[in-house]
Amino acid sequence: MLLQFGAIKSIIIITIQSNEGVKPVTLLEKLLAIDEIPFRKDCPLAPLSTFHIGGNADFAVFPKTVEQLLIALRLCRKENVPYFLVGNGSNLLFPDEGLCGAVLFTKGMNAVADEPDGFFAESGVGLPVLSRRAATRGLSGLEFACGIPGTVGGAVYMNAGAHGGEMADVIVETAYYDAKTDTCGKLLGPEHAFGYRTSVFTTHPEMIILGAHIRLQSGDPNAIRQRISENLALRRQKQPIGEAGAGSAFKRPAKGSAAELIDACGLKGLSVGGATVSEKHAGFIVNRGGATAKDVVELMKKIRETVFAKTGILLEPEIRIFGKI
Numbered sequence: 001m002l003l004q005f006g007a008i009k010s011i012i013i014i015t016i017q018s019n020e021g022v023k024p025v026t027l028l029e030k031l032l033a034i035d036e037i038p039f040r041k042d043c044p045l046a047p048l049s050t051f052h053i054g055g056n057a058d059f060a061v062f063p064k065t066v067e068q069l070l071i072a073l074r075l076c077r078k079e080n081v082p083y084f085l086v087g088n089g090s091n092l093l094f095p096d097e098g099l100c101g102a103v104l105f106t107k108g109m110n111a112v113a114d115e116p117d118g119f120f121a122e123s124g125v126g127l128p129v130l131s132r133r134a135a136t137r138g139l140s141g142l143e144f145a146c147g148i149p150g151t152v153g154g155a156v157y158m159n160a161g162a163h164g165g166e167m168a169d170v171i172v173e174t175a176y177y178d179a180k181t182d183t184c185g186k187l188l189g190p191e192h193a194f195g196y197r198t199s200v201f202t203t204h205p206e207m208i209i210l211g212a213h214i215r216l217q218s219g220d221p222n223a224i225r226q227r228i229s230e231n232l233a234l235r236r237q238k239q240p241i242g243e244a245g246a247g248s249a250f251k252r253p254a255k256g257s258a259a260e261l262i263d264a265c266g267l268k269g270l271s272v273g274g275a276t277v278s279e280k281h282a283g284f285i286v287n288r289g290g291a292t293a294k295d296v297v298e299l300m301k302k303i304r305e306t307v308f309a310k311t312g313i314l315l316e317p318e319i320r321i322f323g324k325i
């Protein structure tokens with residue numbers, strides 16, 4: 001069901017008396033079953049991230065609607081079960097030991113409503129889907145997003161960007177749930193505090209993105225499609241598309257690019273275990289098979305140390321690392 005601002009219904013939480021000795025996740029399991037929210041116990045996380053790395057989660061929850069996500073979040077909150085939000089898992093690293101608690105995957109929340117000059121998209125909608133849909137409607141502004149394999153939620157959180165565009169250019173309003181106060185709200189324009197690969201959400205983990213209004217400009221559908229094709233061609237030419245990874249491992253430093261610095265330090269092809277600095281794009285770390293989260297973190301450490309020793313520039317990770325590694 002599509003969430004519209006102001007239409008979030010209050011949810012009645014089913015209370016089960018807490019039995020001593022019963023783990024919170026066991027309670028969560030019962031409660032999720034009552035609400036028919038899809039979930040898996042002891043779920044392997046590796047296939048659920050583009051890095052293909054990570055152990056098992058106690059619980060993986062796959063809400064199909066915003067209402068189901070809110071029920072799951074409120075249950076976790078009530079039962080003190082730690083939870084983690086994941087969109088497409090294209091910018092994160094799951095720990096080898098897996099995660100205790102619940103990992104909430106938003107991809108099933110993928111309703112989109114056309115608006116005169118854009119969309120309202122639930123947080124699980126894929127950016128490439130939205131970019132193509134905008135082109136078909138003759139709406140310009142999302143051409144930059146055609147090759148970013150993330151969801152609206154992950155992209156707003158990260159202020160994802162490419163080819164001179166970023167989410168900050170198109171997001172006008174975001175609906176969120178605040179787990180601290182157990183309330184829903186909306187953010188307008190500057191309240192998102194967008195920065196380079198940051199937003200208000202990166203510093204407020206209690207704020208969960210439910211959906212966003214995206215505003216675009218009218219344009220010629222053929223010209224829009226042409227820009228999309230050019231952007232995708234550029235990616236195929238420069239990036240290790242098709243290899244397991246999570247995009248740029250490091251943020252762009254104040255001067256130049258992380259890829260240029262890593263390349264200039266001669267680090268292309270450097271490996272730790274199954275994790276390797278891509279020979280095609282030095283900013284990407286790829287999993288050539290069997291890489292562990294520890295391999296990736298160790299490789300990132302080596303890259304940072306070498307680049308710092310040779311240039312004095314300390315690279316900041318862009319990949320979100322979940323749990324303790």
Ligand SMILES: Cc1cc2nc3c(=O)[nH]c(=O)nc-3n(C[C@H](O)[C@H](O)[C@H](O)COP(=O)(O)OP(=O)(O)OC[C@H]3O[C@@H](n4cnc5c(N)ncnc54)[C@H](O)[C@@H]3O)c2cc1C
Binds near residue numbers: 084089091153245247
């Ligand atoms: C081949 C490849 C190319 C890429 N190219 C680019 C690029 O050009 N530009 C770019 O910016 N990025 C790029 N990325 C990285 C990634 O795709 C983006 O950062 C994307 O926006 C992440 O979206 P996601 O849904 O996968 O988020 P996830 O990786 O699932 O999550 C990222 C962060 O967002 C949080 N999050 C996710 N959903 C929510 C929510 N609903 N509420 C609150 N927090 C949430 C997560 O907890 C996590 O901290 C690339 C990745 C790959 C694999």
